[in-house]
Amino acid sequence: MTFFALLTKEMRLRMRQERTVWVLIIYVLLLGLLGWFYLSRSTSNGSSISYDWNAIGTTLYQLLTLIQIVLTIFITPAFTSGAVNTEKELKTYDMLLCSQISSFSLVAGKLIAGLSNVLLLIIATIPLFSLVFFFGGFTPLHILQDLAVFVITAAMIASFALLCSTLFAKRSVSTAIAYMAVLLWLIVPFIYVYFVLVPMVRDQQIDQQYILNVLVWNPLVILSLNGGLFSYLSGNYIFAGIQIVPWIAYVGFSAVATLLFFLLSLCFVKPYLLSRIRARFIAYRKHRRKR
C-alpha cells in the first residue's frame, strides 16, 4: 500500500516534468540519427546489389547497442541520484519519516520510479531496433541477452545512485559522486588491462583468460563479446573452476551489486537505524533481566 502510494506520486511528479519528454525525444532522435548516419555512410557508393546487407545489419545493430548502453549508463544516475536528498531539499523528508512508510517501500518505490524512466527510454527505442531486423544477421537470442544486459546495468547504476542520494544531503554532491564512480567503474579495468595485464600476457607471464576475468564486469565488453566484436577475447569466464558464459557472469555480478546497493540504501535511508536497533537490544536485555 505505502509502496504503491509512493510509486504513484513519483510517477506523477516525473511524468509532469517537461524534462522527461525532452529526454525521451532527444534520446530516440540521437540513436536514430547515428543509425541513419552509419547507414548512409555504408551505402553511399555502389549499387544496392553489391552490399552485404547481413554485415551492414549486424554492424548497425552492434553500433546501436553500444550507443544505447553508453546513453543508459550516463542517463540512469540522473534519475535516481537525487531521489532521497531532493526530499530533504524540498523539506518533505521529515513528513515521509513521520509516516508509516517502511525503509523497503521508500527505497523500492524510489528505485522503481527511477528505473521506469530508463526502461521507458529502452522501450521507446524498440521500433528503431526492429528496423535492423530487415537486414538480418543476428538472432532473437542476441537481442534478449543484450536486453538483459541493458536492464541489469540500469538497475545496478540506479541502485548505486540511489545509495549516493541516501548518503549525501545535497543532490549536486550525490550526482557528481555517482557519475564519477560510474566512470571509474568503466575506465579503470581497461587501464589496468592495457598497462598491466597486456604486457604480462605478451611476456607470457599470465594467461589471456585473466583479461576476460578482469573485463567481465563491463557492459561495453559484454555487448561487444555478444556481437562478436572482440576477437582478441574469447571463451568463458571461469569462477571457482566453473565456466560461465560472459554475459551470464556479468548479469550475475551486477545483480549481486544491485542487491548490495539496495540493502545499503535500506540501512541509510532512515536515520538512527543502528541507534534504534541498539536501543531495542538494550530494552530486550532489561526486559529479560526483570523476568
Added chain:
Amino acid sequence: MLSTEPATTDISSPLINIQHVSKRYRSVQALKDFSLEIPRGTTYGLIGPNGAGKTTLMRILAALIIPSSGQVWFENNEVSWTPTVIQRKVGYMPDFFGVYPDLTCAEYLQFYAGIHGISRHKQTGIINDLLELVDLSAKRDELVEALSRGMKQRLCLARALVHDPEVLILDEPASGLDPRARVELRELVRTLQNIGKTIIISSHILFELAEMCTHVAILQDGQIVAAGDVEGIIQQVEGKRQLDIHILQQERLDDAIALLNNNPTISRVTFDEKKGILADFIGDEQALHHVLIDLISHDIPVVSFAPRTGGRRLEEVFIQITEGSDQQ
C-alpha cells in the same frame, strides 16, 4: 474519517511523559535534563527564544530524532524504541514544511493517506473531510504550486491530520502568515481542540499562544524554566494580576485611585494617560468582583474594568523569566 468525538480515555494521566531528556548536536547542547508531562486533551504551548530547544523537543516527540539520554513515554510506548507506533499517533507539522508543487491538493493528501496505510476506498472521504476542515474544498484540483502561503500552511495541517492522530505537533505554524491567515489558523486549532486532539504548538507570538493554549512551558537554553497552565504560571511568577480600569469623568480620578488604594486586595495603583488606571490585584474572582462593586457604589463612572489579557501578561512573564535566567 476524521473522528469528531472528544477523547473518552482517562484525562488525568499524562499522555506524554518526558523524563530527563538531553540532546546534544556535536558542540551544541540543545536540551538539558528536560522533564515535562503533557496531559491528554490539552493544548500545550512551547515558548522560548530561538535556539531554546523547542524544535529539537518537537522532533524527539515526533520520533524523528532520538535523545542523547533520557526517555520520552507516549502512554506505554517509549518514543525512540517504537517510532512506528508513535508515528501512527502523532501528526507533525515542521516549521519549514515542504510541498510537492506539481501535485494537486487532493493528490497531495492522497499520497500522504497512502503512505499512512489508509486504504484507497477510505481515502476519498478523508480527503474531502480534511479539505473542508481547512477550507480548501474549492482548491481540490488545483496545483499546490498555485496556493498562497496561508493555504499551503492549511494544506500542510490537513496533511498532518490525514491519519487522524491523537496528538498534533505544530512547530511555528503561524510563521510567515498574514494576520487574516493567522486568525484562520487559530480558529482551526480551536476546532481541533474542541474535537479532543492534544496539541503541542510552538510560536513566537505569545499573545496568540496565550489565547490558544491551556498550558505552556517556557524554555531557555534547552532547559525548562516554567511549566503549567497559563494562569498558574502567571500567578506563580507575578503573584498578582493587573487590572485595567477606565472611568468616564477625569475629575473623579483621584477618588477612584483613593478608593483602590484603600482596598486591601490592591497593592499598587498607577495612572497612565493612555492606559488609564493600572492596579496590581491579588485575590480570587470574588475579591475582583468586590473591587468593582466598591467603585460603582461610590458613583465612580467605570467605563471598563478588566484584568489584563493573558497574551500581554504572558509576554511580560516570559520576558521576566528569561531575563532572570540570563542574569543567572
